[in-house]
Amino acid sequence: MTALLLEARGLVQQYDTSRGLFGRATSVRAVDGVDLQVNRGEILGIVGESGSGKSTLGRMLLGLERPHDGQVLWQGQPLPAPYSAAWRSLRAQMQLIFQDPLAALDRRMTIADQIGEPFIIHGLAKGAEAMAKVAGLMARVGLRPDQAGRYPHELSGGQRQRVVIARALASSPRFIVCDEPVSALDVSIQAQVVNLLRDLQEQSDLTMVFISHDLKVVRNICDRVAVMYLGRIVEEGPSDVIFSDPRHPYTQALVSSIPKAGTGLSHRVILQGEPPNPAARPTGCAFHPRCGAADRACALEVPVLELNRGRLTACLKLRATGAQAA
Amino acid sequence: MSFISIQGLTVAFDGTQVLHGIDLEIGRGEALGLVGESGCGKSVTWLAALGLLPGKARVGGSVKIDGEELIGASRTQVERVRGKRIAMIFQDPSSSLNPVHRVGRQIMESLTLHRGLKGQAAKAEAIRLMDLVGIPSAATRIDLYPHEFSGGQCQRVMIAMALAGEPDLLIADEPTTALDATIQAQILDLLSQIRAETGMAMVLISHDLGAVSAVCDRAAVMYAGRIVEMNDTAALFSAPRHPYTRGLFDAIPEIDGDRGRLKPIHGTVPDPRALPQGCAFAPRCGSADTRCHTRSPEPQAGREGGLLACFHPVAWAVPLMTSPQGIPA
Ligand SMILES: Nc1ncnc2c1ncn2[C@@H]1O[C@H](COP(=O)(O)OP(=O)(O)OP(=O)(O)O)[C@@H](O)[C@H]1O
Ligand SMILES: Nc1ncnc2c1ncn2[C@@H]1O[C@H](COP(=O)(O)OP(=O)(O)OP(=O)(O)O)[C@@H](O)[C@H]1O
Ligand SMILES: [Mg+2]
Ligand SMILES: [Mg+2]
Numbered sequence: 303m304t305a306l307l308l309e310a311r312g313l314v315q316q317y318d319t320s321r322g323l324f325g326r327a328t329s330v331r332a333v334d335g336v337d338l339q340v341n342r343g344e345i346l347g348i349v350g351e352s353g354s355g356k357s358t359l360g361r362m363l364l365g366l367e368r369p370h371d372g373q374v375l376w377q378g379q380p381l382p383a384p385y386s387a388a389w390r391s392l393r394a395q396m397q398l399i400f401q402d403p404l405a406a407l408d409r410r411m412t413i414a415d416q417i418g419e420p421f422i423i424h425g426l427a428k429g430a431e432a433m434a435k436v437a438g439l440m441a442r443v444g445l446r447p448d449q450a451g452r453y454p455h456e457l458s459g460g461q462r463q464r465v466v467i468a469r470a471l472a473s474s475p476r477f478i479v480c481d482e483p484v485s486a487l488d489v490s491i492q493a494q495v496v497n498l499l500r501d502l503q504e505q506s507d508l509t510m511v512f513i514s515h516d517l518k519v520v521r522n523i524c525d526r527v528a529v530m531y532l533g534r535i536v537e538e539g540p541s542d543v544i545f546s547d548p549r550h551p552y553t554q555a556l557v558s559s560i561p562k563a564g565t566g567l568s569h570r571v572i573l574q575g576e577p578p579n580p581a582a583r584p585t586g587c588a589f590h591p592r593c594g595a596a597d598r599a600c601a602l603e604v605p606v607l608e609l610n611r612g613r614l615t616a617c618l619k620l621r622a623t624g625a626q627a628a
Numbered sequence: 629m630s631f632i633s634i635q636g637l638t639v640a641f642d643g644t645q646v647l648h649g650i651d652l653e654i655g656r657g658e659a660l661g662l663v664g665e666s667g668c669g670k671s672v673t674w675l676a677a678l679g680l681l682p683g684k685a686r687v688g689g690s691v692k693i694d695g696e697e698l699i700g701a702s703r704t705q706v707e708r709v710r711g712k713r714i715a716m717i718f719q720d721p722s723s724s725l726n727p728v729h730r731v732g733r734q735i736m737e738s739l740t741l742h743r744g745l746k747g748q749a750a751k752a753e754a755i756r757l758m759d760l761v762g763i764p765s766a767a768t769r770i771d772l773y774p775h776e777f778s779g780g781q782c783q784r785v786m787i788a789m790a791l792a793g794e795p796d797l798l799i800a801d802e803p804t805t806a807l808d809a810t811i812q813a814q815i816l817d818l819l820s821q822i823r824a825e826t827g828m829a830m831v832l833i834s835h836d837l838g839a840v841s842a843v844c845d846r847a848a849v850m851y852a853g854r855i856v857e858m859n860d861t862a863a864l865f866s867a868p869r870h871p872y873t874r875g876l877f878d879a880i881p882e883i884d885g886d887r888g889r890l891k892p893i894h895g896t897v898p899d900p901r902a903l904p905q906g907c908a909f910a911p912r913c914g915s916a917d918t919r920c921h922t923r924s925p926e927p928q929a930g931r932e933g934g935l936l937a938c939f940h941p942v943a944w945a946v947p948l949m950t951s952p953q954g955i956p957a
Contacts, residue, residue, distance in 0.1 A: 350808075351808050351811075352778065352780050352808045353778065459666065460896065461896070488665040488666050489835060489837070489879045490665060490875065490876060490892055490893040491665075491892070491896070492879070492890075492892075493879040493881075493890035493891060493892035493893075494894075496890050497890050497892065500889065515808040515809060517809060517883065518880065518881040518882065518883050519881055521881065521882075521883060521887065522882075522890060542887070545883060545884070546884060555810055556809055556810055557883075558813075559809040559812065560838070560883055561812075561813070561836065561838030561839045561841070573810050573814070579764050
């Protein structure tokens with residue numbers, strides 16, 4: 303059964319920077335109209351170029367940032383305002399895991415104390431009961447009991463990320479946003495952490511949004527993938543097909559740029575032109591200046607994300623009415 | 629004669645040995661990849677070779693560039709050899725860009741120092757280099773300070789600076805880790821193109837095995853301060869022999885094929901202060917026996933070319949990918 307857990311409707315985030323390139327105040331549209339549905343128990347991947355708004359979207363899904371426009375619905379209800387009482391009680395069910403475990407941990411606290419902190423904060427357990435729960439969480443993420451008294455700098459990168467995951471699990475969340483959770487890890491340790499996340503998702507019916515620029519990891523762990531370009535979703539589909547049959551020209555370039563062991567550079571689609579800059583968004587389709595398939599219409603009309611030949615894409619050239627293209 | 633010849637390079641910090649004798653030869657125009665888990669000594673190898681480690685580091689062995697010995701040479705002599713011929717892109721961008729100087733000025737200084745370009749000529753060349761590495765609106769952003777660029781852009785500015793001197797050897801330490809896939813592809817392409825045009829040699833330090841195989845002729849795999857396997861990229865990637873190399877390959881998810889569980893190497897790298905006896909990889913190795921736990925295997929020339937330090941190599945008949953020639957059973 304696919305039940306909707308979380309839904310984003312027309313999400314927009316805009317940041318004002320005090321000084322632009324020519325000394326004027328400018329505003330940056332980091333996220334520019336995103337509709338997204340996350341089903342219970344699935345892992346949804348978000349990929350796309352640096353600066354395309356992935357982290358900003360993730361923060362808005364958790365209600366850590368109030369959107370400039372649009373709304374996030376949690377089980378059909380709008381998310382309460384950040385830091386309100388209603389938001390706090392919901393927070394225990396939603397967690398964020400991000401890239402740098404050392405920055406997320408307190409250097410002066412033992413890892414057992416840090417994993418147990420949410421029990422205290424959310425009033426879930428204390429004393430011997432809390433200690434038993436911490437031991438259980440540590441076992442679940444593959445940390446040894448003798449490591450309980452260690453400090454973060456005494457652990458390896460992979461072990462630290464396990465501590466962060468254990469702490470995120472302490473409040474029995476139902477939804478976790480992972481923002482580049484394995485980017486700082488070696489391939490060997492990365493595989494350990496990815497397997498752990500997969501196990502947790504299977505065992506406890508967790509729902510996850512997994513943000514990463516490592517497309518191979520995304521393909522492995524995610525059920526569905528959304529591809530972002532300059533604040534918008536340009537393609538969305540099951541991870542099985544999105545990497546084997548990318549349709550949007552940006553997704554095609556992205557997939558072709560994945561280095562494969564044992565092959566050279568020849569098969570790549572190298573993108574021409576300026577990397578995207580949200581402070582100077584091109585007219586029409588934001589990707590058109592770098593797109594090999596673009597024509598005049600692409601500079602004028604903003605394509606919407608819609609079903610074209612069985613795939614959600616935002617591209618005028620892929621539109622059902624112009625089906626002979628691509 | 630090799631352009632760079634490293635023999636028995638050792639490094640110790642505060643009495644803890646972290647490099648245990650590195651031997652490496654790099655020819656003119658050659659591209660060598662250096663891979664291995666965090667802490668295995670990839671960066672330290674080149675920082676030691678170029679005399680860039682802090683004073684407390686004890687460095688031994690020999691490093692020759694075009695026959696000229698660098699270990700034990702005077703500071704000015706090392707700087708002369710290094711400055712003229714070798715550029716290094718450091719792992720941490722913030723360490724080599726000066727935060728109080730405009731990036732354009734930093735690139736132009738390098739152009740003046742190495743190529744004698746001044747004024748408008750230096751400025752035009754700096755803009756061309758920034759364009760080349762994919763900085764948007766290079767002409768208008770040349771006067772910005774490093775903090776006004778994103779992390780990935782700073783990394784590209786450093787690449788531009790390193791290329792400004794037209795070096796004979798570029799040492800690129802994780803040059804593309806902060807970059808996303810499409811820009812990474814663009815940078816790797818650029819480096820390959822410059823090598824083809826100028827005959828520049830390159831050392832690419834990276835934990836991205838795909839990137840290494842895409843641009844390097846040869847690759848060395850390091851573990852706990854030693855080179856455990858080295859071969860042509862084609863041979864190494866089609867039939868890795870060291871269980872550690874094989875483990876690194878197996879841990880990478882596939883971009884096609886099934887989406888099953890990943891195969892990690894279990895355990896973690898040893899602490900250099902408490903290295904296990906014998907082969908340092910033995911505690912994590914599926915094929916280790918008592919000999920591996922007591923004696924350390926020496927690197928030996930393999931039957932199929934390359935170097936290998938292992939008592940129980942992975943069977944040659946089990947290639948990762950089908951090699952074009954086919955592998956004899
Ligand atoms: N607090 C902020 N103030 C101003 N601009 C911001 C802020 N946060 C993000 N931005 C801008 O919004 C855009 C999107 O940023 P975001 O961090 O969401 O991108 P991302 O897709 O996560 O990129 P990366 O892959 O590099 O992490 C960028 O141009 C960024 O500079
Ligand atoms: N300045 C230093 N003082 C003391 N120890 C050091 C110093 N620099 C490096 N080391 C140690 O030397 C060993 C090798 O470090 P090195 O930086 O070469 O690893 P690496 O292979 O480059 O790893 P990574 O992939 O994380 O960059 C590590 O154990 C590290 O802790
Ligand atoms: Mg981000
Ligand atoms: Mg390093």
